[in-house]
Every structure is written in structure tokens, then in C-alpha cells.
Amino acid sequence: MDDFITGISLGFFLSFMIGPVFFILIETSITKGFRAALAFDFGVVLADALFFAIAFFSSFRLINTIKDDPALFIFGGILMMTYGVISYVKLKRVQIDTLQLASPNLKRDYLNLFAKGFLLNFxxxxxxxxxxxxxxxLGPTMDMDTNRMFTFFAFTISAYFVTDIFKILLAKQLRKKLTPHNILKIKKISSVLLIIFGMVIMVKAFLPESGSNIKIPLTQQIEKK
Incomplete structure (x- = not known):
């Protein structure tokens, strides 16, 4: 029950963390509809699952080193900024009259949205x-038991996903009020936000490592277990 309550609470909190995924999910729901946003969110969830598995099964000391590697922050930030810039430049060439609300209707479209969600989070x-x-x-409180840890993650990601569904449904209500001009404005805002978040990620590469004091003792204890 403790794992359930902790997992549900964390998942709800995660869903409202302000970041690139949060804004692109809302933008996708507004401009492309429920199923499109759902496909995007599935990609986000898969990236979270992959990161959780990597962090759990790999050497904690190795992952601790990798996660603070400035090169990774710079690389990830550049990718996000590049995507934002390309999206913005493409929108500058778009004629407002050609913009319309339309949900994807091809498997390829949904796969592209799925990949977009996965890569944006990854x-x-x-x-x-x-x-x-x-x-x-939280691992030591669960004795680093694999079943408990992955059950906890399942609770967390389920709460995250269900909360996202409500966010998608609420955002979808705005579709009826959107004009082509507003669609273009929303898409431009989401592109600019990607550029900003990319810059923020890059800046992290030059900041002093935070929280590095806690990683050695705890990881040593976990590895001994």
C-alpha cells in the first residue's frame, strides 16, 4: 500500500512538471486531437520506462557519472534546440490559410508522433x-527488490499516464475555438519553448554538479546489498 500511494503521488506530480514534453503534449492535443496526443504520450512513457530500467539494472556509479557528463547535456540541448529552430523556420514559410485542425489518419503519422514523444523525452x-x-x-526502503521496484514504477507511470489523459481531454476542448492564426501562434510558441528548453539543458552542462555529495555512500550501500 505504501508503494502504491508513493507511486501514484509521484506519477501525479510528474504529469504537472513543466518541461518540453508538457507543452508539446498540450500543443499536440489542441492541434491534432486526442489520439495523436495519446500516441505522443506513449512515446514519452516508453522513454521513461527505458531510463528507469537503465538506472535500475546498470551500475549506479556508472550511471551517476554519465548523467552528469556535460557532453550529454550539450548534445541533448543542441538536438532539442535544432528541432525547435527547424520547426519555427518551417512555420515562417507556412501560409496561414493552409493551416487547419486535422487528426492524423495514417499509421505512419501516429508512429511519427510516438517517435517524437520518445526522442523528446530521451x-x-x-x-x-x-x-x-x-x-x-526509495530503493533501499524497498530492499532494492526487483518486483517491488517495478511495481512501484508501474503505479507511478500509470498515474502519470491517466493524469495526462485528463490534460489531453481538457486541452482538446480548445480546438473548437481555434482559428488558423491561433494554430500558427500555438505552433510557434511550442517551437520557441523547445529552443528555450534546449538552451536550459545546455546551461546545465556548465553548472556545478548538484547533489553529488549523496551519491557515493548510498550507491555503495545499494551495491553491497
């Missing part, structure tokens, strides 16, 4: 650091 190294911090903090 290039953010901070997500790996987050899951490692969760495992280091």
Missing part, C-alpha cells in the same frame, strides 16, 4: 538523473 538527460535519484532514494 534526449533530456535530466530524466535519467531523475529516475536514478528516485531509485537511490
Amino acid at each position: 534526449i533530456n538527460v535530466g530524466v535519467l538523473g531523475f529516475w536514478l535519484a528516485i531509485i537511490i532514494t
Whole structure:
């Protein structure tokens, strides 16, 4: 029951963390509809699951080193900024009259949205650091038991996903009020936000390591177990 309550609470909190995924999910729901946003969110969830598995099964000391590697922050930030810039430049060439609300109707479209969600979450190294911090903090209380840890993750990601569904449904209500001009404005804002978040990720590469004091003792204890 403790694992359930902790997992549900964490999942709800995660869903409202302000970041690139949060804004792009809302933008996708508004401009492309429910199923499109759902496909995007599935990709985000898969990236979280992959990061959690990597953090859990790999050497904690190795992951701790990787997650603070400035090169990864710079690389991830550049990728996110590049995507934002390309999206913005493409929108500058778009004629407002050609913009319309339309849901994807091809498997390829949904796969592209799925890949977009996965990559957008995966290039953010901070997500790996987050899951490692969760495992280091809560793992010892669960005796680093594989079943308990992955059950806890299932509770967390389920709460995250269900909360996202409500966010998608609420955002979808705005579709009826959107004009082509507003659609273009929303898409431009989401592109600019990607550029800003990319810059923030890059800046992290030049900041002093935070929380590095807690990683050695805890990881040593976990590895001994």
C-alpha cells in the first residue's frame, strides 16, 4: 500500500512538471486531437520506462557519472534546440490559410508522433538523473527488490499516464475555438519553448554538479546489498 500511494503521488506530480514534453503534449492535443496526443504520450512513457530500467539494472556509479557528463547535456540541448529552430523556420514559410485542425489518419503519422514523444523525452538527460535519484532514494526502503521496484514504477507511470489523459481531454476542448492564426501562434510558441528548453539543458552542462555529495555512500550501500 505504501508503494502504491508513493507511486501514484509521484506519477501525479510528474504529469504537472513543466518541461518540453508538457507543452508539446498540450500543443499536440489542441492541434491534432486526442489520439495523436495519446500516441505522443506513449512515446514519452516508453522513454521513461527505458531510463528507469537503465538506472535500475546498470551500475549506479556508472550511471551517476554519465548523467552528469556535460557532453550529454550539450548534445541533448543542441538536438532539442535544432528541432525547435527547424520547426519555427518551417512555420515562417507556412501560409496561414493552409493551416487547419486535422487528426492524423495514417499509421505512419501516429508512429511519427510516438517517435517524437520518445526522442523528446530521451534526449533530456535530466530524466535519467531523475529516475536514478528516485531509485537511490526509495530503493533501499524497498530492499532494492526487483518486483517491488517495478511495481512501484508501474503505479507511478500509470498515474502519470491517466493524469495526462485528463490534460489531453481538457486541452482538446480548445480546438473548437481555434482559428488558423491561433494554430500558427500555438505552433510557434511550442517551437520557441523547445529552443528555450534546449538552451536550459545546455546551461546545465556548465553548472556545478548538484547533489553529488549523496551519491557515493548510498550507491555503495545499494551495491553491497
